[in-house]
Amino acid sequence: MPILSPTPENITEAARHLISGGLVGMPTETVYGLAADATNGRAVAQIYELKGRPAFNPLIIHVADVAAAEKLAVLDERAQFLARRLWPGALTLVLPRRADSFISGLATAGLDTIAIRIPDHGVALDLLRTVNRPLAAPSANLSGHLSPSLPGHVALEFGNQLGIILDGGPCRVGLESTVLDLTGPLATILRPGGITRETIEASIGPVSAANPHIPESPKSPGMLASHYAPSLPLRLDWTHPGEKEALLAFGPLIPEGFATVLNLSETGDLHEAAANLFAYLHALDTPEHSGIAVMPVPNQGLGIAINDRLKRAATPAS
Ligand code: TXA
Ligand code: MG
Incomplete structure (x- = not known):
């Protein structure tokens, strides 16, 4: 079984596996992620391959602290404020990408923006600090399937194709992060998630919500109409x-x-x-x-x- 308890030895092993280009099932407070070194294009390509995910759908980049986020993206005043109040947490910020960041262009689907968050889970944070690189991690399920909120869901979905799954227990929040676009003057929720609109508005004032019925608006390439689907009707x-x-x-x-x-x-x-x-x-x-x-x-x-x-x-x- 590739499910490992998150001992310091196993976290070190998972970090080594990531640095050598492997993928790791990573617990977060929202859902389990399928993590790869975001600076390694080959490793990122494996995420798309394993998930059967279209390559126009960019990935969320996970970092351990705000300083690491600032190396990858430009955080304006709103972003700084939200980062201070709601990170670590279930909020992903879409920000202008720094041209000198070493993130694989595949991870951001060639966009000049980048989606970043700091996960609020001890095991994810330990792993991020140990590996000391940004990790690209979509939810650890096949594209279109239900998201995983237990390590066993990840194991069922990928079996032995995934060398290591770290056991972080059941996900506390259970829904993916809220994706908030801060690249324009009006902050826009691209995907509702674990942090509510009210919580965001309490920090930065009114935000708008992208119309979820326009599934492939270019701003939210991942919002396909059929998603998170069980096999039964x-x-x-x-x-x-x-x-x-x-x-x-x-x-x-x-x-x-x-x-x-x-x-x-x-x-x-x-x-x-x-x-x-x-x-x-x-x-x-x-x-x-x-x-x-x-x-x-x-x-x-x-x-x-x-x-x-x-x-x-x-x-x-x-
Ligand atoms: O809670 C979560 O967010 C989980 C855990 C593992 O962190 N991750 C997750 O990733 O749900 P994923 O890849 O399943 O969802 C990423 C979403 C997609 O809807 C994608 O289109 C959007 O974020 N996204 C990523 N980069 C973007 C960008 N530059 N501009 C607009 N949307 C972006
Ligand atoms: Mg997903």
Whole structure:
């Protein structure tokens, strides 16, 4: 089994593996990442290959501290402020890329911007400090599949193709980071995620949100309409249970007649629901079920990111 406990020896081994061009399954507070040395074009190419990810979809670059981010990108006043208040954390900033950064052009898909974050997870930070290079890391799943919130999800997805997966336990946040574009005068949320719009606005004032229904707007190349999808059909409706249909529930009142029920949060807590989302979708996505029905989640705060993922999961791949 390539899942290793995050002892100092194993973190050193993972760092060596990265420096020699290998890939590592890296825990973060949002989801598990598929990490490579972002300065090594061959290593980055392997990420795209292993995930089956289109090369026009750039990767998030992970660093250990703000000084490291400043070597790669230009942080204006807004970026400095957000970095001080919300990093480490589930916020990715899209910034003008420094021409003299040594990041592989493949990692940024040839754009003159770069997406950066400092993950809020002890194992990721230890690994970043030990390897002492920026790490490109998309979520550790095949392109279009559900994101991994447990080390076992990563192992199932990639098996022995991935030499090392560091075990950082279940992801605390459970949703990918919020991607915020700061390259224009108006800050724009390109992907809703683990940090809410309200939290960002409390720091820098009004931000706009990119229209998620324009899936391939050039600003957010990764926002494909069908994404985060289980292999079973998923419907955003919970009436008339089908035979062997599973229910992803939310809140205290559960309809009857479903073969299996997993409740994202009985008390209606959106943080709890986010943390459970991908693990429960993975758990229900089994051949004993005919499909997955989903109860509504309030579209506010973290619920916006949860509903974004559910809508994409319900969209059949084209
Ligand atoms: O929580 C997360 O963000 C996880 C963990 C591992 O850190 N990573 C993650 O990466 O979700 P990925 O590659 O699955 O998502 C990256 C998103 C995509 O939607 C991509 O299009 C966008 O960030 N992105 C990356 N670079 C960009 C850029 N320069 N301009 C606009 N969008 C960018
Ligand atoms: Mg992803």
